[in-house]
Amino acid sequence: MNKRYILSLIAVVVLFLIAYLGVEAVPASKWLFGILIPYVALIVFVAGFIRRLLSWSRSAVPFAIPTTGGQQKSLKWIKPSTIDSPSSKSAVFIRMLLEIVTFRSLFRNTRMKLKEGRVTYQLEIFLWVGALAFHYAFFTVLFRHLRFFTHPTPLPVQLVENLDSFFRMEIMQDFIQIGVPGVYLSGLVLLAAVTYLFLRRIFIGNVKYISLASDYFPLFLIFGIAFTGIMMRYVLKTDVAAAKELTMGLVTFRWSIPGNVSSIFFVHLFFVSVLLAYFPFSKLMHLGGIFFSPTRNMRTDTRAVRHVNPWNYPVNVHTYEEYEDDFRDKMIEAGLPVDKMPEPQEASAEDEEPAAKPEEPEAGAADAATAPEEKE
Amino acid sequence: MSDLPTAEEMLGNVKHRPPSTDWMDVPAEIRRGIACYAGNPKSLELLGHPNPRTWSCFDDDWQLPENWQQIIHEGFKERLEKFRSFKVFMDICVRCGACADKCHYFIGTGDPKNMPVLRAELLRSVYRNDFTRVGKLLGKINGARPMNYEVLKEWWSYLFQCSECRRCSLFCPYGIDTAEITIMGRELLNLLGLNIDWIVTPVANCYRTGNHLGIQPHAFKDMLDFFSDDLEEITGIRPEPQFNKKGADILFVTPSGDVFADPGTYTAMGYMMLFHFLQEKYGLDVTWSTYASEGGNFGFFTSHETMKRLNAKMYAEARRLGVKWILGGECGHMWRVIHQYMDTMNGPADFLEMPVNPITGTAFTNAASTKMVHIAEFTADLIKHGKLDLDxxxxxxxxxxxxxxxxxxxxxxxxxxxxxxxxxxxxxxxxxxxxxxxxxxxxxxxxxxxxxxxxxxxxxxxxxxxxxxxxxxxxxxxxxxxxxxxxxxxxxxxxxxxxxxxxxxxxxxxxxxxxxxxxxxxxxxxxxxxxxxxxxxxxxxxxxxxxxxx
Structure with a gap:
């Protein structure tokens, strides 16, 4: 078995037990899981996030190295690829926007297969679809949760809620009643997408090979968050008003732990806290990092506008004068122009040395020159 | 090269299934056919690069300085501060695997460490151990490991199985560019005197003689004279290329490979015909240089500093000759260096003029600052304006x-x-x-x-x-x-x-x-x-x- 995902799974199960057993066994710990830990997590998240952004921005950008994904802007009659090879600030903005909103680069994804001795490609859209579904569902869920931190609930939040529960469905059984609060699509999509992202890490050999514990852990954690949320809403019927009383208390600093908030709620909140605190120290920082990626956020007009390297320093070069000193006689003999004619008296004495020198690199040159022949 | 497998054998051997063993437990195998020979100490000495010695990558002992781990650690740290690309790329990969089958070396070898993501993880694993607390705390389970001899050999092996082609960076949702990681990794290796001879000897040649092949000025001229002989036979016209000419309109720089070996030589002959045509018909004055006789830049495959040292000759020669602007021949990495690095490293080129083709009147505004034009741009413009007589x-x-x-x-x-x-x-x-x-x-x-x-x-x-x-x-x-x-x-x-x-x-x-x-x-x-x-x-x-x- 793969230690990396088993350990991540165990970690999330342990987190579940800590919170669940904690509030069941020691009711006073609800203050810990409901109030203190969320605050600490939020502080760690914000401070950690900012710290990471600052650390990136402190690193220099010495060269303009955009990846050009299309025709450059050169001759007037050749149509440049404005978005994929953006030569202006506004074009870079569009490139970045499409990258962030539509995962444009990932959309290019293909799958390679060797077929009858040929390298072939087929459309590989699933990763792109899965990633989009995951991120948009997550975002929608997050946005909907503003309901718990605002009063009255702002109109946009209500609007999103209505859209999200557009597809009504009802299942009325004794043990399960779905549909009485409207079913939010986003929660289900999130759960499905997380499951897909996990399964591809297990079943695609190459992806499994590269996956680390830190790739599985957030997936399990987010699965846990979505799962506990869905359970609360549709199965366990947690008292939403009580939950909101607690969360509003966090925002207004008038803390209270209403008695009828279920233990699973504290688990949910604890998972979210862990995710927040973990975020800045993990790969999840790709959220901020994409904005800093020099291959995407720089203009491609690199020959038209000079990019300045803040730490550019002078280097040793072999000057033309040194070069001519090395080869002057040979150059004169070959009829090549020289800057300095040799002085007749010293010529013989001075010549010895430069004339001797060329022998060595010439040997190296010969190596380089003959090697291509050797391979034949 | 008798041990080279046949095309059928090679195809039959490619499997894209990784082993069940954790990649960190699979030591790199440095083997003949895949690995390149170690750098000649004379070349390192000429360049003033550290730790020149005779060694082989197939040896157990690479004769490293005693404090080599410290050198790598400090070099790593320095580069994280100097290159945002490096730092961000170390931090944000989510290992989605979109890059995996985009790499030609992975497609062709099936070696999982040739997946761009894993190539980068070779460095990232050390980064996590040395520069992140969480990484160090969790250790191997989270992909962190300390630098040791095996890791160093793995770096060597796979950093010289990457051609810095950037294909992965196109598909990466964050634009993570393995070329950038390979460039940094090779810089670090060079701090220990670890380079391949095929790179470092051309660099040394280029530094001293002006081109990778070590062609000295008189020989360079001889070679072009040969082409003139051939062209005279083929066309009846003998082009007379100009060398190191002060006051010419344009300095032409192209990779020395084109004056050296077929079929590049025929391309060089094509240039010579073009320049002859333009001089005869329009009086355009183009000069070659024996000092800046290399367009390519194997320094780029060594370190940013070495790249700058070699590239400096282009502007220096353009300034010395007093030309108006520079025209560059057909070359790959040469053009990445010119397009994205040269002006920043060795500019501003304020002693040159905005490149204008006097024959068509076209101003190459896309090269307004660097003042160097690609010959494909130049020729396309000439043809578009009907200035060439083509059959x-x-x-x-x-x-x-x-x-x-x-x-x-x-x-x-x-x-x-x-x-x-x-x-x-x-x-x-x-x-x-x-x-x-x-x-x-x-x-x-x-x-x-x-x-x-x-x-x-x-x-x-x-x-x-x-x-x-x-x-x-x-x-x-x-x-x-x-x-x-x-x-x-x-x-x-x-x-x-x-x-x-x-x-x-x-x-x-x-x-x-x-x-x-x-x-x-x-x-x-x-x-x-x-x-x-x-x-x-x-x-x-x-x-x-x-x-x-x-």
């Missing part, structure tokens, strides 16, 4: 496809200029399949200094996707010639073609131009620049035309 029928026997070189593709965006020139100089042009051209182009398999003789197996494996695409257009359209704008391509693609797709030859774009270009006063042109009889070539082409052309 494309001398290329009628060719069915041409075009290989986009990695660097002009993903580090510049030069796609339509060379295609325009090809279409105006040839009758039959067919692009390869969409997934293998333009920004999605595949490496020749030998880029970034890996075009040595001893790593032929790696090169043939890495070139598989490119060859496969050529095979498609050969079978579909009868393509018999692959054009390219890169000297390394011209040096390595003939080998690749004869291995995977025999019957397809390789040409530079300006060889096609040379063949099509009419010179005033020329005699009847019965031969192409390769001194092959056109009548014979066109005869054989017509035989097959009916079956293959659409």
């Amino acid at each position: 494309p029928s001398r290329n009628d026997h060719l069915k041409v496809t075009f290989h986009d070189s990695c660097n002009p593709a993903r580090g510049m965006g030069l796609f339509d200029e060379p295609r325009y020139v090809i279409n105006k100089t040839c009758k039959h042009f067919y692009d390869m399949p969409e997934n293998s051209i333009r920004e999605q182009t595949f490496c020749c398999g030998s880029g970034s200094g890996l075009n040595a003789g001893e790593d032929m197996e790696l090169r043939m494996a890495g070139g598989l996707p490119r060859a496969s695409a050529v095979k498609t257009v050969r079978d579909r359209h009868g393509v018999n010639m692959m054009a390219c704008v890169c000297a390394i391509d011209r040096a390595v693609l003939p080998d690749l073609m004869s291995y995977w797709v025999p019957e397809v030859d390789v040409t530079g774009v300006h060889e096609l131009v040379g063949n099509a270009l009419n010179l005033a006063g020329q005699h009847e042109r019965t031969m192409n620049l390769r001194s092959e009889e056109l009548a014979e070539l066109q005869g054989t082409a017509e035989d097959t035309e009916g079956q293959t052309d659409e």
